[in-house]
Amino acid sequence: MGRLFGTDGVRGVANSQLTPELAFRLGQAGAYVLSKEHPHPRILIGKDTRISGDMLEAALVAGICSVGADVLRVGVLPTPGIALLARTLDVSAGVVISASHNPVEDNGIKFFDSTGFKLPDAIEDEIESIVLSEEKPWEVPIGGEVGRVIEINDAGRRYIDFLKGTVGRLDGLKVVLDCANGAASYVGPVVLREFGVEVIPICNTPDGVNINVVCGSTHPEQLQRAVLEHGADMGLALDGDADRLIVVDEQGNILDGDFIMVICALAQKEKGTLTQNALVVTVMSNLGLHLALKGAGMAIYETQVGDRYVMEELIRTGAKLGGEQSGHIIFLDHNTTGDGLLTALHLLAVVKERQVPLSQLASQMQRLPQVLLNAVVQHKEQLMQDERVLAKVKEVEKVLGGRGRVLVRSSGTEPLIRVMVEGPDQGKLKELAQGVIDIIVECDK
Helix, strand or coil, X not given: CCCCEEECEEEEEECCCECHHHHHHHHHHHHHHHCCCCCCCEEEEEECCCCHHHHXXXXXXHHHHHCCCEEEEEEECCXXXXXXXXXXXXXXXXXXXXXXXXXXCEEEEEEEECCCCECCHHHHHHHHHHHHCCCCCCCCCCHHHCCCEEECCCHHHHHHHHHHCCCCCCCCCEEEEECCCCCCCCHHHHHHHXXXXXXXXXXXXXXXXXXXXXXXXXXXXXXXXXXXXXXXXXXXXXXCCCCCEEEEECCCCEECHHHHHHHHHHHHHHHCCCHHHEXXXXXXXXXXHHHHHHHCCCEEEEECCCHHHHHHHHHHHCCCEEECCCCCEEECCXXXXXXXXXXXXXXXXXXXXXXXXXXXXXXXXXXXCEEEEEEECCCHHHHCCCHHHHHHHHHHHHHHCCCCEEEEEECCCCCEEEEEEECCCHHHHHHHHHHHHHHHHHHCC
């Protein structure tokens, strides 16, 4: 068995790869490792709306209680809400059952520590070694030492109240909110309305199987149409667990996380609130972002892909704003993970303060043409070191001649290798990217 933990917890096809048995063992091992300093540990559990969440939650609860820890069950809540409660309630850890933007058949289990941060690799490795071991390092509790389940019925309200303390009123703005039929389907419209926003919610009727289906941050086409139909100031697209945000401006143009970060970073710099005068991004961010922010005199720190690595760099540098092109954006002054609703509120606040259309704010960044293609593979780690693939990448870099770049990386959550090519000639980019994909597929046989 390969490493269980990817860049965002343990993920797989629910009831096939991510089985109830595995969830049970993760519950046991996670509770044991994360609760060593607590005489009677308590573990918080939340989930998104996918149908397999109930099954995996039941298995996790059983595993946690079987090692003597109590479970605080909050039900459906965005991932950043779990991170918030993990650090504000008296718990040893928080657990999220979600596969984010992935299709309904997938699910995942992700841990936060008692300060609301994702676990470092060393702790994940310790949990994994126990899961894969035949031995149990804990004493099996019996009688009154077995854990119990405590229902937390006001989790959504706690998260909403937290968000309401982050920016000022937003009266006068009209917004279409795509909830991806996911974890923010209830709290999302409520929090925006309580800020005074006129909200048109769409894709906010989850039925267990429609999460992320032709909606949300990975499919904003429906949102584009709705923004134009309703004459909205903007559209907001969350993903299944609401930790990322993609935006549509009033003209129907899609704005990814790079645009959002540029708008927010420049606004903070103008107000003198951009900590360390810096932004943290990943290698996937567009060169246009670098040009826009360096032109404004900002420092830009770059990491590998994954919001956990963005977080590590924020802590290392002392910066407070960072994120990914995919829409995972961290406002570290407020929360310890990407937060789609928090990001939306900050963006809306800039529009409110400036009294200009979102499209005008987005024009502060000129996006260089970029093509991203994926190859479904079986041996992604080996392919990343394959000499034929590396030679093809060098060939493409030579063609670009220093006026662009090529990036090849393996997904941390899916059996994919992603190829991104960026440069001034849009027509040439897809051909170059496809050439790399073809070599990868051939070498995977």
